[in-house]
Amino acid sequence: MKLTSQMPSWTAPKLVGMPSTPRQAIGQSLQSLLLVAAENLYPVLRKMPNSSAPIHHRLAVKKPSGRAHALFRHRPSIRDIRTSRRKKSEKCKLCVRFEVVSGSKFTHVSSRSPPIDAHVLHAKRESSDQPPLRSIQVAMITRLAISGYRSLREVRVTLGALNVVTGANGSGKSSLYRALKLLADIAQGRIIQSLAAEGGLQSTLWAGPEAFSRAMNAGSAPVQGAVRKYPISLKLGFSGKDYGYAIDLGLPPPDSRSKFSSDPEIKVESQWTGEQLDRTNVFALRVGPGVRIRNGQGEWQQTYQNLDAFDSMMTHCADPHHAIELLMLRERMRDWRFYDHLRTDRDAASRKPQIGTYTPVLASDGSDLAAALQTIREIGAAEQMDVAIADAFPGARVEVISTDGYFELEMRQHGLLRPLKAAELSDGTLRYLLLVAALLSPRPPALMILNEPETSLHPELMPPLARLIAQASRRSQAVVVSHSPTLVGALDADADCRRVVLEKHLGETVVSAGAPPPDWAWPSR
Numbered sequence: 001m002k003l004t005s006q007m008p009s010w011t012a013p014k015l016v017g018m019p020s021t022p023r024q025a026i027g028q029s030l031q032s033l034l035l036v037a038a039e040n041l042y043p044v045l046r047k048m049p050n051s052s053a054p055i056h057h058r059l060a061v062k063k064p065s066g067r068a069h070a071l072f073r074h075r076p077s078i079r080d081i082r083t084s085r086r087k088k089s090e091k092c093k094l095c096v097r098f099e100v101v102s103g104s105k106f107t108h109v110s111s112r113s114p115p116i117d118a119h120v121l122h123a124k125r126e127s128s129d130q131p132p133l134r135s136i137q138v139a140m141i142t143r144l145a146i147s148g149y150r151s152l153r154e155v156r157v158t159l160g161a162l163n164v165v166t167g168a169n170g171s172g173k174s175s176l177y178r179a180l181k182l183l184a185d186i187a188q189g190r191i192i193q194s195l196a197a198e199g200g201l202q203s204t205l206w207a208g209p210e211a212f213s214r215a216m217n218a219g220s221a222p223v224q225g226a227v228r229k230y231p232i233s234l235k236l237g238f239s240g241k242d243y244g245y246a247i248d249l250g251l252p253p254p255d256s257r258s259k260f261s262s263d264p265e266i267k268v269e270s271q272w273t274g275e276q277l278d279r280t281n282v283f284a285l286r287v288g289p290g291v292r293i294r295n296g297q298g299e300w301q302q303t304y305q306n307l308d309a310f311d312s313m314m315t316h317c318a319d320p321h322h323a324i325e326l327l328m329l330r331e332r333m334r335d336w337r338f339y340d341h342l343r344t345d346r347d348a349a350s351r352k353p354q355i356g357t358y359t360p361v362l363a364s365d366g367s368d369l370a371a372a373l374q375t376i377r378e379i380g381a382a383e384q385m386d387v388a389i390a391d392a393f394p395g396a397r398v399e400v401i402s403t404d405g406y407f408e409l410e411m412r413q414h415g416l417l418r419p420l421k422a423a424e425l426s427d428g429t430l431r432y433l434l435l436v437a438a439l440l441s442p443r444p445p446a447l448m449i450l451n452e453p454e455t456s457l458h459p460e461l462m463p464p465l466a467r468l469i470a471q472a473s474r475r476s477q478a479v480v481v482s483h484s485p486t487l488v489g490a491l492d493a494d495a496d497c498r499r500v501v502l503e504k505h506l507g508e509t510v511v512s513a514g515a516p517p518p519d520w521a522w523p524s525r
């Protein structure tokens with residue numbers, strides 16, 4: 001692999017995270033290669049924000065036999081960037097060019113340039129003295145689609161780096177949170193068990209009619225069911241700039257011999273490149289028990305014929321040689337982090353001393369709080385942690401005391417003669433510290449989802465919490481489910497915040513006015 005730069009004024013950046021062998025490179029979709037390369041251009045863009053000269057970046061993958069050629073160009077201009085107050089002189093053009101030389105044909109090649117304006121925006125935002133951030137845009141979910149799950153009959157939302165989901169009681173916020181959790185459960189291989197824990201497929205399915213007639217919507221006809229046109233189905237999907245994934249679950253065909261006739265089955269799964277599924281960009285497809293995956297030359301290969309209906313292709317077919325994209329997406333989904341009602345009651349584990357080990361990721365019950373805060377202090381953003389704590393509790397500082405390997409939290413507060421132990425802190429104070437530990441994790445995930453983080457926090461703490469979340473959303477995509485107007489208002493103050501307001505209409509969750517729903521296509525059975 002050879003990297004050449006056609007720009008004399010800058011040196012080509014070292015490629016990080018690029019595929020290590022030409023075979024691997026050719027096996028990957030060009031689009032994801034381009035995104036990785038764009039990520040590598042950050043430092044360059046940061047150094048030359050005023051230049052209007054195009055940057056040429058060329059990657060050549062050589063194989064002795066013959067050649068195939070692919071070229072991508074993208075020139076985002078200042079118009080692509082949301083903040084309009086920027087100076088004209090800051091105009092920055094980017095052109096990423098790929099040459100892939102190989103003996104085989106390239107059927108994946110698309111001349112459509114992926115939108116990389118977000119990268120440019122991101123790069124421009126960072127001041128040159130900060131270390132380069134991970135490109136959350138590469139791993140970011142931009143579209144989420146749910147169909148037939150509880151009150152989410154047909155919901156599609158566009159997501160950004162920072163999202164706040166809000167709405168009245170019963171509007172469907174928790175259902176949206178749970179739908180994301182179900183998607184994460186697919187990557188852990190426990191989607192069927194999770195549905196069972198929710199009462200089984202029948203109880204989680206949308207309980208209303210398959211569709212509403214115009215008269216039902218207008219209120220001139222009662223809501224009633226009709227003969228179903230389509231089979232029972234619960235569908236979940238998401239996509240980002242690089243990949244998309246969708247799953248369709250249904251009921252097994254009636255079988256009087258089996259006691260599992262109400263056990264959900266995975267009917268279809270699909271993974272594709274880019275945001276929108278179409279006929280040309282699918283590269284892994286499961287229909288019933290059969291799984292087909294495209295090889296490096298773009299040809300379909302039947303990799304599984306007898307996949308059990310309760311096993312996902314994500315867990316059973318992902319492998320580094322034949323399905324690297326499945327593997328990459330699965331690992332990313334496994335890393336999604338959910339924080340839901342972190343316990344702060346008298347018996348909460350976070351109030352007790354715990355054996356301390358390096359803890360870059362706070363446990364979902366917050367039990368390892370002291371170790372997580374100490375890990376941030378030693379290998380993470382110690383200064384940001386102190387600032388975030390002082391932002392909420394002026395003059396306060398948190399220390400971790402170690403006794404015989406047991407870590408315990410102590411908080412020094414303004415006006416007190418001795419520090420208070422975790423067991424003595426108020427619920428709200430402890431919850432805020434848990435959120436600090438979660439949000440400043442030295443190992444940020446691709447996606448962090450917080451369900452009602454405002455619980456037991458005083459309204460005065462909402463602005464510091466919103467600042468903390470906004471800061472974290474620069475390293476991990478963040479989805480915050482909240483019905484605190486103060487927190488929603490404080491998050492909204494961030495220019496990047498996307499508000500998703502849910503409403504109930506005839507028992508169905510609808511996304512209220514705002515951006516139109518994104519285009520979405522489900523894989524067919």
Ligand SMILES: Nc1ncnc2c1ncn2[C@@H]1O[C@H](COP(=O)(O)OP(=O)(O)OP(=O)(O)O)[C@@H](O)[C@H]1O
Pocket residue numbers: 149150151152167168169170171172173174175176203204205206207208483507
């Ligand atoms: N299978 C189903 N079909 C249709 N609607 C359902 C189904 N199961 C639950 N619901 C309804 O979905 C609605 C949304 O519930 P959800 O728990 O997501 O609301 P929420 O916005 O989180 O409310 P809260 O603010 O009270 O927590 C509820 O009104 C519930 O009655």
Ligand SMILES: [Mg+2]
Pocket residue numbers: 173174175
């Ligand atoms: Mg709820």
